[in-house]
Amino acid sequence: MTKYAVVGGVLLVLAWGWASVFSWFDPSALCRVHIDVELLEGDRASVKEAISVVRREDPVAYRDLCRWVDRIQEERECMAGDPQAGFRGVVRDHILGEAATGSTS
Numbered sequence: 862m863t864k865y866a867v868v869g870g871v872l873l874v875l876a877w878g879w880a881s882v883f884s885w886f887d888p889s890a891l892c893r894v895h896i897d898v899e900l901l902e903g904d905r906a907s908v909k910e911a912i913s914v915v916r917r918e919d920p921v922a923y924r925d926l927c928r929w930v931d932r933i934q935e936e937r938e939c940m941a942g943d944p945q946a947g948f949r950g951v952v953r954d955h956i957l958g959e960a961a962t963g964s965t966s
Contacts, residue, residue: 885912892927898935908933 877886885894885908894912896905916923 885909887916887927890916890923890927892923894926894930895932896935897932903935908935 883905884896885892887893896908898905898908912923912926915926
């Protein structure tokens with residue numbers, strides 16, 4: 862019986878370590894949020910600190926975060942500089958097109 866208890870304890874420690882390394886894990890609130898970041902370049906610590914601040918400062922927001930968020934994914938690229946993604950470019954092109962043709966629509 863003690864052999865199974867030791868093996869179970871080791872597996873429990875390994876599962877706890879795995880859950881805490883790659884995600885935010887709070888068993889008291891039944892909360893687990895997987896954190897997807899680059900393995901070598903990502904910063905899980907800052908994401909975990911932000912969740913910790915929300916937990917401390919705003920329990921209602923923390924409850925909602927645990928209820929509705931199951932994964933946080935870090936995006937290293939910003940699409941704001943992409944000319945195809947900008948709303949401003951569409952409006953600017955529309956206004957310039959009106960000015961060039963003299964029409965208003």
